[in-house]
Amino acid sequence: MRYIRYGFMAILGVALVAVAFGNRDSVMLRLLPDELSGVVGFSWSVELPLFIVVFASIIFGLVIGFIWEWIREAGLRGEAARHRHEVGQLKREVRKLKTEPTEPQDEVLALLEDAK
Secondary structure (H helix, E strand, C coil): CHHHHHHHHHHHHHHHHHHHHHCCCEEEEECCCHHHHHHHCCCCEEEEEHHHHHHHHHHHHHHHHHHHHHHHCHHHHHHHHHHHHHHHHHHHHHHHHHHCCCCCCCHHHHHHHHHC
């Protein structure tokens, strides 16, 4: 299994390097379109190699996906915590019931026990 993982990582690395070498041309990355930046009066732009833009977009998408899932699963984590708390309470109650001396459940037996 370890060799499969190393093989996959090697293939992925070669593919990423091939994409980087194939997309070395510079592109202009703008925050706003030209028409809108003229109205707003603010224009930010940077010139980067295309492979950096592609890799940064992939990483940005992964981060947004992880954050989205973390927020979506917040209710499930809260419910699991409540269940863990309830299980702890039930375990303590069972332990307490096991250590307590048992009293006779029948009223007649209770009367006989008191008579002794």
